[in-house]
Amino acid sequence: MFDYEDADELTKFAKQIEDLIHRKQYAQLRDLLLPLEAADIALLMMESEEQILPLVFRLLPKELAAEVFVELDSDQQEMLIQGFSNVELKEVLDELYLDDTVDIVEEMPANVVKRILRHSDPDTRKSINEILKYPEDSAGSIMTTEFVDLKASMTVEDAFKRIRRTGPDKETINISYVTDAGRHLLGLVSIRTLLFADDSEIIEDIMETNLVSVTTLDDQETVAMALSKYDFLALPVVDTENRLVGIVTVDDAIDVLQEETTEDIAKMAAMAPSDKPYLKTGVFETWKARTPWLMILMLSATFTGIILTKFEDSLAACAILTSFIPMLSGTGGNSGTQASTAVIRALSLGEVRFGDLPKVLWKEFRVSIICGICLAAANFVKMMLIDRWMMQNPDVTPLVALVVCATLVGTVLCAKLVGCSLPILAEKVGFDPAVMASPFISTIVDSLSLLVYFRFATLILHI
Template sequence: MTEQTPPSQTVTRDELRQLVRTQLEMLLEKGNLQGAKALLIPVQPVDIAEAIELLPESMQAIAFRLLSKDEAITVYEYLDSTVQQSLLQEFKRQEVLDIVDQMSPDDRARLFDELPAKVVRQLVAHMSPKERQATALLLGYEEDTAGRIMTPEYISLKETLTVAQALERIRTLSNASELIYYLYVTDISRHLKGIVSLRDLVISPPEQVLGEIMTLDVVSITTDMDQEEVARLIQRYDLVALPVVDKEQRLVGVVTVDDVLDILEQEATEDIYALGGLQGDGSNYFQTNLFTVARKRVFWLLVLLVTNTFTSSIIQTQGTNLAWTGQAIAITAFIPLLTGTGGNIGAQSSTVVIRGLNTNELKDLSPLQVIGREALAGFLLGTMLGILATLWGYYILKETLVVAIAVGSSLVVISLLASVSGSGLPFLFRLLSLDPALMSAPFITTAVDVIGVLIYFHIARLIFFHL
């Protein structure tokens, strides 16, 4: 059997990933394990994880076992949680314990969050005392906080050490730490006193004391800080990591930038799902059971279904008041245009406001200033669209002037209403401690549909009886 030649190092990273995806499954189907193993040699762990995820479930464990022990642990941390759980079921007990025991504490804590409690208890019982303590520490903090995502693997130094002694300590502990670019200086009680970068140590005289070169103004976070705020701080100060301290200012861990990138993606996904009226939990939507998907999506659809019955009632009532004349029937033909336009304007306003709340862009503006600005924008948009709708209805659709004016005037009012609703509801729901993104979308749609149709018919009736 001919051994598979590893891909050339001159190919691009995208080409290499594509090559792995297309050839790995083929080699495993043929039983060419040596060729598959050679194929994976030049591939980065994150790309190997992606390739394994795309394999049929029956091949995932086979491909994973081709990796060396150290590489397998790194690749495992990059795998989706559903694949991680599937592989755990395929491995023998000792293989599972070896992988779990050597994972980074923060990645292990995330895995344990996804596993059944019974399985977690079995794994924890067989872990080494050191790793068991590190995992218990992280799981003791609330979800989505700095304490839950931090790693307790860091290097701390005493301020009385010389540069030479500090470098020697770093060499000794480097394999036990996830981060060596920043070194944290603590006192005998582990209180955070300062920070020294590896660059500072390299360029300083060997006999100089750390207390003389350390930076005293340290940006730190507490264990109960929300993970989104942690991400903002790392982004704001362009840091690779942030030290985490407890209530007594004792150093307990470090949050690294790779964890923050995962957080930003997770939070962005949840916000986008929420804007669509979906109750996202950060899991992969397309790998979630269809019944679970339907359950999450049906709630707001039911809300809209029930509330939109009010729209039907208004149409029936107002249509009767207008005696369902020819013009009244013509009026109803424009309802989808008005509600659809109003819904789009409201969605635009809510999107920019919710995004501004999440990124702190609105910190210098009061809610009234934001709503006022959006109201003006809605009025301008409504005026432009209203003029076009009036001209379109009268000259192109050949409707009467009364109908055309009613449509154009209503469009102005509905656009103003939609902008105020779209910008105001996120502030209201945040004040009520509700998720602005999740709550705003269905309520904006409801407000525009129900109140917009009511306004439309009232304006039409006024115009019919006065023109």
């Protein structure tokens, strides 16, 4: 296993592979690669020159080659498929699990998809088309139909015979699902339970009937969270009539969580999500992902300019107030981001729901008061000692300091209440809570902090 953060180790190994290929030491190269995990071989291929990929791929045993193929990025997969003969393509497809084949089909251009489907066997082709009919990001779109099913009337001995006969082609044999003649899900039995049962025992007597399942239209993130919550290795997927149609395994759940987390991070930074790695995303594509959001935020910041224009006479009467606007805006944005980040995480983990909004607001209200008073006290001391005394700025009077410190308390209060409530409200109306993160919170809080600032300035300084 490689240390993914150790670039030197990866580069050194990749150079060794290239050297062996250059010297045509193919047997030695094969012996070097065989002990490695498929994911590590794929990582090495990404670090090596692109033209050596087909040669390395053909040196690997069929099963390991298929596992490596799944781990490669879509561009490398497409390059290999384009170079495969029809026989090679069929051999790879025969070694892939159905859900991996579906993932590849979804990533490939139309001409490559047609070739893949043309060289898949009829049953696989039918299963692929059925899975592709389900909505994107649903349980049905990430499930596999390759699972072991048993009948309730079977004995343990019969069950083992069926597992041995059908198991090699299945995604997992750790859990077998018990169905009736109409494929309705009745229960499940683990391989552990079967191993410790007598051969003559009936499956119906030892199976678990208290099942957790999902439907084909459930959101994939909900499925992944369920697998995490219950520590399952797989989760059965049923249709509206409780007929077992597939399973979602834990490796697919990990991919979903990684995908969803990447998407949320992008949205929280005001960018359109991208499926490609950072270095493989083109400049033009990156520009398209970022510019619309920047445009929206820039236009929304117009409200800040309107407020400043409205109170320009006040700023002219007490120009020193201008110097504290960046600090107030920054503190407000940071306070709102803290609250929104904590709430977005709680929403994603199911710790907070819309009904908890009053509790969340009450908690953040108390936190904001304490934080605001602490920041205001520290800022008052700083303004008096540094701005007035050390920098000898006579415009920084105690009344000016009072305006700034009172605004700090109000800004932190507004920011935390806005930051904690917007993600919850967004989810309630069907938006992704991650959108209501740092950029939007900061833009809203900037306007609110200026309104609070000039209100206190008007009341205390009479300007």
